Amino acid sequence: MNSVQGAAPTSDLTSASYHDDHLLHRLYALQQQFQHIPASSIGALAAELCLPLAQVEAVIDFYSFFHRTARGRVDLLFSNCTSCGDLSLMHDLCQRLGVVPEQTRADGAVSIGEASCIGMCDQGPALLANGRTLTQLTPLRLEQIAERIEASTPIEQWPAEWFHVHDNVRKNGLLLGTTFSTGSALVAALEKGAQTMLDEIIASGLRGRGGAGFSTGMKWKFCREATGDAHYVVCNADEGEPGTFKDRILLSSHAHAVFEGMTLCGYVIGAKKGYMYLRGEYRYMLPELLAVLERRRKLKLLGTAILGQSDFDFEIEIIVGAGAYICGEESALIESMEQKGGVPRVRPPFPVTQGFLAQPTVVNNVETLAAAAHIAVHGGGWFNAHGSDKSDGSKILSVSGDCTTPGVYEYPFGTSIQRILDDCGAEHVQAIQVGGPSGTLIAPAEFERKLAFEDLATGGSFMIYGAQRDLLHVIQNFAHFFAHESCGFCTPCRVGTTLLKNGVDKIATGHGTQYDVDELRRMAALVKRRSHCGLGQTAPNPILDLLQRFPQAFEDRLVHSDFEPHFDLDKSLQEARRLTHRDDAEAHL
Amino acid sequence: MSKTIKIDGVDVPFEDGQTIMDAALAADIYIPHLCHKPGLSPHGSCKLCTVDVDGRAVSSCTMPASEGQQIANNTPALKEVRKTIIQMLFIEGNHLCPSCEKTGDCTLQALAYHHDMLDGHFPQFYPRRNVDASHPTLIIDRDRCILCELCVRASREVDGKNVFAIAGRGIKRQLIVNSPSGKLADSDIETEDLASHICPVGAILIKDHGYEVPIGRRTFDLHSIAETDLEQVILKKTVHHDA
The missing domain is CATH 3.40.30.10 (Glutaredoxin)
Known part of the structure; x- marks a missing residue:
């Protein structure tokens, strides 16, 4: 425990796995105590943490949960x-x-x-x-x-x-339905050795569960082969895609499997340190997660000489985010770990060669690491006996929206969308957002499509919209979300997500024309193709999907004239009316 | 036999470690760019140098050149994309060229000329941004800042200081100064620093020097932005301004 006394309050959490010398943690403590970050505390905090003042200022302004002026008690x-x-x-x-x-x-x-x-x-x-x-x-x-x-x-x-x-687990599958015996994956790893274990993970066909679907075994292999002063394992628990909550269940009820997956990865790639980056919204789970780590330490599954193996040391630390969706992007997450705003890095180089502190780093999703722990115990064959041709194993879904039993469902890859709808009691479904706002909006004609990387990929979000929903309103919500969460690094996303938001707003409020729809389509294409990272490259998806599959949702709202201005002339006179204390008919257009 | 990439059908040699932009500049091929300046680490944020490599969109200032890349650069479609990005940069800030001391020397404006941009096209955002006139010889007018971070990098990588940073998220991103008051006067920046001269627009200007070169005889009145040896011309000129 870091016991430095300084300008900012430290947390009352005492743990070897939660450090008070991380900027995000100190700012959280300040925000809790003063309901904002007092300007007078910033200089001392920067000095104490040996960070440039501007870096602290920049971080305060980047994350949603830090404020310059006092919020309520x-x-x-x-x-x-x-x-x-x-x-x-x-x-x-x-x-x-x-x-x-x-x-x-x-x-x-x-x-x-x-x-x-x-x-x-x-x-x-x-x-x-x-x-x-x-x-x-x-x-x-x-x-x-x-x-x-x-x-x-x-x-x-x-x-x-x-x-x-x-937890609301509605359907167990390969992972959730298989009991994980604490320590079993590490025992298996020590028996087989790192190389054999790596081969097993590669052979299993496990692909990243965050949505991108890169081969987990190959990621570990590249990192293992990369040279550096140290190697790191990072568990991406920044589950921010709207509609996703499956990692919440893995962290609350299967934390041992997740931490063991991290430790296993450390063993395979030769890392001595792992980090879990937990989204700020899940901070309520922190005490229990730290307690699990403490138990693992006592069981000799964490710390020095794991399971008595003198050359097997591995520690895990938890870093808690502060409200920034972009930090789910792996290189932005690493920036955040390094006490900066979450701005995605230029790639290449990729984190496997230059990640945390410019060292080789594996960043894996929570579910990926839990799956790896199970594979270590049961073997790659056990895993890839399930799934579709190109997508091995199972996927844990977060099902929400208009259905009778929202919750967590685990299915083998290759399961049809209709099957999922039947299981969760969804009727009169108008559309489903598979993979969250950054994923795909599908219409009933597509409900026989399959859950798989080669068909409908998802990081876990599955949002159902019934017949009574206004889909344009849903897409408007997503457009606001992306404009709010864009990190602002590159021009197409920084300006483009706001232009898209304004464009959808204009149409949704009944002021849009066909010209505005065409403009929206043109801007969506530019943002999707020219943005720096996955956020910008996927932000226009809901708009493009709605235009393609539900053109009527736009058409119904259009004003049938050639042009409507972006501003309401009468409304913009409001300030003049207020200043002149007039509200008579002649003061209106 | 050296390795080559193909830009718009022309073979361009490159050495390992060079980006597409490096190779293009060395071969006197112009790829529009704004946040890139040779000698500073590439940034890849403005996205004006976006090109299509084997059908995939990449930033040429950050993408390593590699044997056999087929690169589309000077195409009507990319010109349209770049024009739109320039318009986006104009409308997110408050750019009033006729009253800006940098007019004619401004890279953003020159890029707009080059891409036949006639208007901002999109509704203006009209953001409220602060001016910092605290420093005796320098002024920051954030209305014109395009967040290219050239000053940030110049200060860190060339001047050996750390005067600037970008704070905030999304459309609220803004240039800040690394000093206790957040004011430029309290920073260790000096007039001779590269960071004081590198701004491609009129966001960081030298005080007490205005309109020494008449409009009509400024850099981009005489040169096209597409002249690839301009980087030095522009830098020399701004240094000369306050000599």
Whole structure:
């Protein structure tokens, strides 16, 4: 435990696996204590952490959960995801408490705002209260919350059951249905040796579960062969794609398998240090994850001389993010680990040769690492006996939206979309967003398509939209999401996602013409093809998919004239009317 | 026999370690660029140097050249893409060329000329951005900043300082100064630093020097941005300005 005393408060978590000398952790502690990052604390913090002032300033402004001005003593962030968000509840609560969204109430007691998907899509509507997760919100619950805020009851004294997060596992498969015996993968690894274990992972056909689908074994092989002062394993637990929550279950109920997968990878590639990058929205799991690591240390499955093997040392540290979807991109995640804003790096070089601290680094998804641990025990053949031709094994899905039983479902690759809809009780389905906003929007004609890398790939998100949903509104939500989450590094994405957002807004509010649709299509193509990283390259997908599959959703809203201006002339006179205290007919157009 | 890549059908030799941009510049082939300057580490953020390599879009300033690459550069389609990117850079900031001291010497403006850009096309964003006039000899006008990070890199890589950084996310990204007050006056920047002169637009200007070269006789009034040996011309000129 780092015990440096400094300008900023340190956390009360004492663990060998959570370090107070990480900028993100110190800023979190400041935000918790003062409801913002006081300008007066920044200089001392930068000096203490030996970081340039500007780097600290830049980081504060990059992450959504850090603020320059004080939020309320209770800071509520409603998810704005189409599955776990309900902004009408937010507006009701704002009205009840006399709060303007994103503005702290004058007495400092409360502030209310929005957050991108917080990963509670199976039990929404949900919000974060000072970073803690509240699910299954109802008008009654919000009334109770309002009462406690007005009574100045600290969040720590709110009923514990309000903060309960359910696993909601609906269907077990290859991974979730197979009991993992703690330590078994490492025992197997030590028996077989690193090279044989690597061959086993390659032979299994395991591909990255984050969505990109790169061969896990080959990634490990490239990293193992790369030279460097040190090698690192990184577990990407920054599950931010709206509609995805399957890693939440793996972390809450299968953490041993995940950590063991990391340790196994360390053994294979010759790394002595691993990091789990946990999304800030999942911070509530941190104490339990640290406890699991402590148990593993006691079991000699972590630390020095693992399982008595004198040359097998491996430590795991957890770094918690602070609200930035882009940090799910592996090189942005590494930047964030290095205490910077999450801006994706230029590639090549890839992380396997130059990753964390410019050293060879494997970045794997939570599910990938859990799968690797199982493969170490049961063998590659056990794994690839399941799945489709080009996609071996199973996929854990986060099913949400308009269905009777949202939750976690595990299927072998090759399963049809219709089968999944039948299992989760989805009827009168209008469309499904497979793989989240960055994935593919499909129409009923495609429900016989298969879940597979070669057909419909997904990192785990599966959002169902029933007949009553306004699909243009859904796509508008996604356009806002990407504009909010773009890191801003490259021109096409920085400016383009905002232009796309404005374009969809214009059409959705009934001011768009065919010209605006054509413009949207042209900008979408440019952003998709010319952006720096996966965020920009996929951000236009929902718009392009909707244009292709549901052109009527746009057509229905269009004004049938050649041109409509982007601004409303009468509305733009509002300020003049206010200044002149006029609201008579002649002051309007 | 040296290795070659093909740019618009022309064989271009390259050495290992060179990017497509390096090879093109050495062969006097112009690939439009804004955030790239030889001598500083490549950045790949403006995306004006986007080219199609075997059908795939890449930034030529960061993509290593490799044997046999078939590169499309000066095509009508890419010219249209680049023009749109330039328009995006114009409308996200507040660029008023006629009243800007950098007019005629501005790379963004020159690129717009080169791509026959006649207007910003998109609705203006009209962002509110701060001016920093605190420094005795330098001024930052963020209205014109295009986030190319040339000043950031020049300060770190050439001047051996760390005066600038980019803060914030997405459309709110902005140039900040690494000093206790966040003001340029409190930083260790000096007028002679490369970072003081490298701005391709009018976001960082030298004070007390205005309109010494009449409009009509400035760099891009006399030269096209497509002249590949211009980098030195532009740098010398700005140095000369405050000599």
